Structures are given as C-alpha cells and as structure tokens.
Amino acid sequence: MRIGELSERTGTPRRLLRYYEEQGLILPDRCANGYRAYDERLVDRVLQIRGLLDAGLPTRIIKQILPCLDKPRRIHFSDATPEMITTLKDERDRMTRRIDCLTRNRDAIAEYLDAVLDNHTTS
Amino acid sequence: MRIGELSERTGTPRRLLRYYEEQGLILPDRCANGYRAYDERLVDRVLQIRGLLDAGLPTRIIKQILPCLDKPRRIHFSDATPEMITTLKDERDRMTRRIDCLTRNRDAIAEYLDAVLDNHTTS
DNA sequence: TGCGTCCCTCACATGGATGTGAAGGCGAGG
DNA sequence: CCTCGCCTTCACATCCATGTGAGGGACGCA
Structure with missing residues (x-):
C-alpha cells in the first residue's frame, strides 16, 4: 500500500511515517516511480511505534527493541x-x-x- | 527545605523544580529572603510528577489529575x-x-x- | 571584610516529535 | 490535453521538557 492508505489506517500523518523511516524504524520498499510501498504488516508495526512513543520511549530506543519483537519469534543472536x-x-x-x-x-x-x-x- | 535539598532528594535539576512550579504543579512557600521553601510531602509529589512525565503525560494533564490524587482521600467535589x-x-x-x-x-x-x-x- | 555557597530571575539554546507549506513529478479520468 | 489527487523532497516553524549561563542578592565562616 502507499503512504496515504497507511496514514489513514493508522491515523498517522504522512509526515510522521516519513519521519519514522528517517529514524530507521520502518523500511518501506519503493515503486518504480519512487512512491513508498508499505507491507501489510507495517500497519501493526506503526501502531506499535506510536504506542511506544506515546508511552515516552524515544525513537532511538524503539529502533533498538523493535527487532527483538518480530512476530516469528526467531531470535537474532547476532544482535545480542x-x-x-x-x-x-x-x-x-x-x-x-x-x-x-x-x-x-x-x-x-x-x-x-x-x-x-x-x-x-x-x- | 530549600530547593537544593529537594533537588538532591529527588534527583531533579533545580531548573525543573522551578519549571514545575511555573506550570502550576507545585506551589512552594517563600521565606522572607525570597528563597523557596518546600514541604516534606513535595518529595513524593515531585517523584510522582517525574514518573508521569517520563510516562509521556504533559504537564498540562498532570496539573489536572494531581489534585485528585491527594493522600487524604478527600474528594474535592468543587473540582468535579x-x-x-x-x-x-x-x-x-x-x-x-x-x-x-x-x-x-x-x-x-x-x-x-x-x-x-x-x-x-x-x- | 572577604570568600564560598546557596538562592534568585531572566533569557537564550537544544533536542525530539510534529505541523505546514512550497515546488514539482506521476497517473487516472473527463 | 488538462486537471486533480496523490506522491516526492526540502526546509522552516512550533511545542515541550530540559540545559546553560549571566548577573545579582543572602548567608555563614575564616
């Protein structure tokens, strides 16, 4: 999906979706025309990010803990x-x-x- | 106690104790010489404020909910x-x-x- | 008396999340 | 073809909690 749809489905301004990307929290693909292409799973991830931000965590920390929270509970020992x-x-x-x-x-x-x-x- | 002691006992910079006062979160007395005089109970209150700030609440909201949390669980219906x-x-x-x-x-x-x-x- | 340490106020600076708008490219529909 | 809506990047503005420092008053101790 493109940024507009993700924005609507998460109630998040487009500006912030780009900001989260800039901070390394999400990494959308790009279409041939340069448009950002978001995976379906990113809806949940964005909501999770918003929740953590709202709870007072800075993006720097969120970026660090997000990889440990991935659904397929596959431990990335390389990060450890x-x-x-x-x-x-x-x-x-x-x-x-x-x-x-x-x-x-x-x-x-x-x-x-x-x-x-x-x-x-x-x- | 004066601001220095409160600062030490709560681990809070003096600057912020004055800021919380400016935001109406605490209301210290004043000595004759103009020094702020903090009541013993304000130690807990400051820690509570810091905890809530850390948890993402803005001072505006903290100011509103603090009065409802006073120890002698005396309801101030005037606020209600x-x-x-x-x-x-x-x-x-x-x-x-x-x-x-x-x-x-x-x-x-x-x-x-x-x-x-x-x-x-x-x- | 002087010095050191605390306090005061005022004010400008910083960092992080967010708002807003300009200037322009892409693509669908009339 | 033109227009409209969505997309792009860039950049400056705002809010809030916090940092920092200047300039000066109060108090205690050598």
Whole structure:
C-alpha cells in the first residue's frame, strides 16, 4: 500500500511515517516511480511505534527493541551483543517502572472517579 | 527545605523544580529572603510528577489529575465539573492503553532476554 | 571584610516529535 | 490535453521538557 492508505489506517500523518523511516524504524520498499510501498504488516508495526512513543520511549530506543519483537519469534543472536543485552535489561526495567507509576496513578484516578460518580448518583 | 535539598532528594535539576512550579504543579512557600521553601510531602509529589512525565503525560494533564490524587482521600467535589470528569475518564483510558502497550512490549523484551540468556548459558 | 555557597530571575539554546507549506513529478479520468 | 489527487523532497516553524549561563542578592565562616 502507499503512504496515504497507511496514514489513514493508522491515523498517522504522512509526515510522521516519513519521519519514522528517517529514524530507521520502518523500511518501506519503493515503486518504480519512487512512491513508498508499505507491507501489510507495517500497519501493526506503526501502531506499535506510536504506542511506544506515546508511552515516552524515544525513537532511538524503539529502533533498538523493535527487532527483538518480530512476530516469528526467531531470535537474532547476532544482535545480542553484551551492550545490547544491557540496553534491553535497562529498558525492560524502565518500562516496568513506568507501568507501575501509570498503574498507581490510573487506579487513583479510577478510585476518585468512582467516588465522585457514586456521590453524584446517590445525592 | 530549600530547593537544593529537594533537588538532591529527588534527583531533579533545580531548573525543573522551578519549571514545575511555573506550570502550576507545585506551589512552594517563600521565606522572607525570597528563597523557596518546600514541604516534606513535595518529595513524593515531585517523584510522582517525574514518573508521569517520563510516562509521556504533559504537564498540562498532570496539573489536572494531581489534585485528585491527594493522600487524604478527600474528594474535592468543587473540582468535579462535567468537563473535568470527561478529562479524567479520557486520561484514565489513555493510561490504560499505555499500560497495555508497555506491558506487551516489556513482556516481549523479557521473553527475548530469557531466550538469549538461556541460550548463552546452555551453549 | 572577604570568600564560598546557596538562592534568585531572566533569557537564550537544544533536542525530539510534529505541523505546514512550497515546488514539482506521476497517473487516472473527463 | 488538462486537471486533480496523490506522491516526492526540502526546509522552516512550533511545542515541550530540559540545559546553560549571566548577573545579582543572602548567608555563614575564616
């Protein structure tokens, strides 16, 4: 598919699809006329990228962890340099901390909402 | 305590403590000489702010949800305008999506790490 | 008194993700 | 053939969190 369709199906501005490519996150083919040609699977990948960006990860890190997440759980041991392992462990722990923080605060918001809404209906 | 101590205890540059104040996230007292005076409780609050910022929330949103998270779970119904309720629900759901995305990807990283490390020790 | 360390405000700079628009090529339909 | 919509690249602009430094006041200690 071309950039317009991918943009619509992922709700992502074309500008950003080109930006993600520039950052090495996606690597579309090119048609003879120079148009970018995106594989069907890139829909999910773009959504994944957007989710991670929204969760605070920079493209630099996303680029590093994406290859480890490929669907056919085929381990690329060539990528598994010691520094890479360290990076992955660090990111895993950072993500865990983020999850904990978000969960705590989301639950507090939910609790507040429950209290407020409950009060509203019973008063 | 003064800004230096808070900075050390939270690992936060002074510059950012002033920035958070400018954004209305914290409201320190002032000593006679103009120095900022931070309450003990602000240590936790600053850490909470940093966690939320790191998780991708903008200060604008953090400012809105912070008051609902105060320790003495005393509901401020005055804040509970309809738009506020809507905002909170939206943020709660956004946070849930973030948590899901982070959890999925963190688990995938952990799985990859397990596989790689296991392979390393057994080969 | 002077020096060192903390604090203040103000302001400009940077980096990353994103917006916006110009200038132009390709291809389908009237 | 012309026009319209989609594509290309390039480049400058914006927002936000953060860095950095100048210029100066407050306080404590030798």
